[in-house]
Amino acid sequence: xxxxxxxxxxxxxxxxxxxxxxxxxxxxxxxxxxxxxxxxxxxxxxxxxxxxxxxxxxxxxxxxxxxxxxxxxxxxxxxxxxxxxxxxxxxxxxxxxxxxxxxxxxxxxxxxxxxxxxxxxxxxxxxxxxxxxxxxxxxxxxxxxxxxxxxxxxxxxxxxxxxxxxxxxxxxxxxxxxxxxxxxxxxxxxxxxxxxxxxxxxxxxxxxxxxxxxxxxxxxxxxxxxxxxxxxxxxxxxxxxxxxxxxxxxxxxxxxxxxxxxxxxxxxxxxxxxxxxxxxxxxxxxxxxxxxxxxxxxxxxxxxxxxxxxx
Numbered sequence: 001x002x003x004x005x006x007x008x009x010x011x012x013x014x015x016x017x018x019x020x021x022x023x024x025x026x027x028x029x030x031x032x033x034x035x036x037x038x039x040x041x042x043x044x045x046x047x048x049x050x051x052x053x054x055x056x057x058x059x060x061x062x063x064x065x066x067x068x069x070x071x072x073x074x075x076x077x078x079x080x081x082x083x084x085x086x087x088x089x090x091x092x093x094x095x096x097x098x099x100x101x102x103x104x105x106x107x108x109x110x111x112x113x114x115x116x117x118x119x120x121x122x123x124x125x126x127x128x129x130x131x132x133x134x135x136x137x138x139x140x141x142x143x144x145x146x147x148x149x150x151x152x153x154x155x156x157x158x159x160x161x162x163x164x165x166x167x168x169x170x171x172x173x174x175x176x177x178x179x180x181x182x183x184x185x186x187x188x189x190x191x192x193x194x195x196x197x198x199x200x201x202x203x204x205x206x207x208x209x210x211x212x213x214x215x216x217x218x219x220x221x222x223x224x225x226x227x228x229x230x231x232x233x234x235x236x237x238x239x240x241x242x243x244x245x246x247x248x249x250x251x252x253x254x255x256x257x258x259x260x261x262x263x264x265x266x267x268x269x270x271x272x273x274x275x276x277x278x279x280x281x282x283x284x285x286x287x288x289x290x291x292x293x294x295x296x297x298x299x300x301x302x303x304x305x306x307x308x309x310x311x
Contacts, residue, residue: 063192063218063237064122064158067150075100075155083130085137093149093169097156101146101170102126104133114207114311115178116143116186117170117200119193121213123293125152132188135300139308141186142178146170160237167196171204182206186307189214190296191264198244201251208310209248210303212256213292215264216242216271224265242275252280252310256303258290281310 061068075098077088087103106112116136120129125147136143148163149156156162175185185206189197194214201209215221218239245253253276257269266286273284283306290298 059237060157060159063160063239064148064150064163066122066124067158070125070150070152070154073153075153077153083127086130086133090153091169091173093165095162095165097149097154097162097166099146099149099154099166099169100126100152101144101173102133104137104143104145106137106140106142110140111142112140112311114141114184114186115174115180116141116188117174117197118143118145119167119187119189119197119200120145120147121191121193123191127152129190131297131300132190135296135304136186136188139304144170144174160239163196164199167200171200186210186311188212191292192239195239195241195244198241198248202244202247205249205251208252208254208307209245210254210256210307211241211245211269211272212296212303213258213261213264214241214268214272215239216268216275220268220271221264242272245272246275246277248276248278248280250278250280253278253282254303254306254310255282255284256287256295256299257285258287258292258295258298260288260290261292261295263292283310 075090077090077100079088082088085104087105089101089103090098091101092098116133118129118132118136120126120132126145129145133143133145146166147154148158148166150158154166174180175182182204183206185204186208187197187201187206188210189195190212191214194211195217198209198211198214200206218237220242253273255269255273257264257266259266269284269286273282276282285299285302285306287295287299296303
């Protein structure tokens, strides 16, 4: 006989259970549950430790991911692969790394007495940021771009201290080759290139510092990331753009950021604007329809007008 609405299936008993009275059953069930909870806690702890170790040992790759795509490249350049009008040179840093540097001259008829240096982002090498040098050329400014160690055909492996050395070497090379003073320099930093450009500006006081889609510091950026922020104390990278901006004297500062940027919030550029304590001019351009990767392309004309106005 079956009762409607009442299940007659047998309850599956955990292995090792014996119903020899309610007291013994309760004890066995409690032990079974406790073992399950302990297993879950142990598994979670192992996962968190593994995630923490992975985050620590892979920080170079997280900050400079494009370096992985360059591991197979040799530090030589076939002139046939160069874009039109680009001159390629390899320079050597103080610690022996070879960096590829590109020079794109301004047209003689429209040349202005300034030289630009591009500190590109971490999503690619020189080729991916050629637009910035073409933009300088349109403004009548001779420009230099370069690959950090480990990027493109530059040797070595990138890290914070090493890339600082790269930037120092490039600054020395450019100023000596062009015979220019800091007052004749325009320094452009894009995304992760921002703190490196800002550091050079703080040290040498160029005429203009341009920061595009950069962060106030990598520590502040990590705090905004949903999962990684819980491990922020394990981040040894600093890249304190906001500190370098705060050290600027009479260098003009021009900031550009897309309001749809989901990689680095535009609040970082607002913070950088507020951190400026120098005597120069400061301008923040916010693009309502641009994101992290297309803001320079969409706003290049407006950025160019503001650049010439600040020179």
